[in-house]
Amino acid sequence: xxxxxxxxxxxxxxxxxxxxxxxxxxxxxxxxxxxxxxxxxxxxxxxxxxxxxxxxxxxxxxxx
Amino acid sequence: xxxxxxxxxxxxxxxxxxxxxxxxxxxxxxxxxxxxxxxxxxxxxxxxxxxxxxxxxxxxxxxxxxxxxxxxxxxxxxxxxxxxxxxxxxxxxxxxxxxxxxxxxxxxxxxxxxxxxxxxxxxxxxxxxxxxxxxxxxxxxxxxxxxxxxxxxxxxxxxxxxxxxxxxxxxxxxxxxxxxxxxxxxxxxxxxxxxxxxxxxxxxxxxxxxxxxxxxxxxxxxxxxxxxxxxxxxxxxxxxxxxxxxxxxx
Numbered sequence: 523x524x525x526x527x528x529x530x531x532x533x534x535x536x537x538x539x540x541x542x543x544x545x546x547x548x549x550x551x552x553x554x555x556x557x558x559x560x561x562x563x564x565x566x567x568x569x570x571x572x573x574x575x576x577x578x579x580x581x582x583x584x585x586x
Numbered sequence: 587x588x589x590x591x592x593x594x595x596x597x598x599x600x601x602x603x604x605x606x607x608x609x610x611x612x613x614x615x616x617x618x619x620x621x622x623x624x625x626x627x628x629x630x631x632x633x634x635x636x637x638x639x640x641x642x643x644x645x646x647x648x649x650x651x652x653x654x655x656x657x658x659x660x661x662x663x664x665x666x667x668x669x670x671x672x673x674x675x676x677x678x679x680x681x682x683x684x685x686x687x688x689x690x691x692x693x694x695x696x697x698x699x700x701x702x703x704x705x706x707x708x709x710x711x712x713x714x715x716x717x718x719x720x721x722x723x724x725x726x727x728x729x730x731x732x733x734x735x736x737x738x739x740x741x742x743x744x745x746x747x748x749x750x751x752x753x754x755x756x757x758x759x760x761x762x763x764x765x766x767x768x769x770x771x772x773x774x775x776x777x778x779x780x781x782x783x784x785x786x787x788x789x790x791x792x793x794x795x796x797x798x799x800x801x802x803x804x805x806x807x808x809x810x811x812x813x814x815x816x817x818x819x820x821x822x823x824x825x826x827x828x829x830x831x832x833x834x835x836x
Contacts, residue, residue, distance in 0.1 A: 559795030
């Protein structure tokens, strides 16, 4: 494995860890928040709901 | 200090203390069983590496526009914080082993005794193990301190909180002459997970363009929601069949 790939893998494991679905969910939730906020509607409630939902799903997967 | 600044200092202090306790255990294990001078050289080399990293990244983060910074850092803190919180909830629910510094110390010390030794003088094993331990634990602390500090333009405060935690843990280690097994590490990790997740949620939403009702005053509300939800998830997981199986005697 090249140094660049090893470094990229280390960064991935450091930041994303063993649950990439949660990281993807966070990115999607931020995107939806940006879209709703840009439309002029209240968007503050999206992130807390998304975060709690992602945590619950991640825990359910881990508990299986 | 304002409320968010107190929360910043507390979060960085706790996160840094947790990581410093883990690094201390590794350094003590190789120091006691092999060579203190080589282990401490590894600590110094790791600290110097971290200092260079922080000196390079700190000013760069400060130069990024605040909304872009909050979006990126909020997202990263959330991904990072949810990992901490997930593990902490699993530990509290009995689905993951509690972190035990005495056990880690015994394992590390045993590995250090079994590793071959080239001779007297500088001990490469102690140096490398101490360097890796401090660098890896320190990277998490540097990440948390830099992101928290940059978001509130208080990198100095974050660095002071991190430094204070290292000093307190080092002094406690000197006084205890061993790993800090009685530090409530699991509760501290739960608290850090809650804080990282809450700040990540708050800053991420702001960076994406959302406005919180009440501005900064909404942050304690976000923290309260995350705490209550986490406790609720612990209680829910304790009732799962997996938790019941783990709780049975072997």
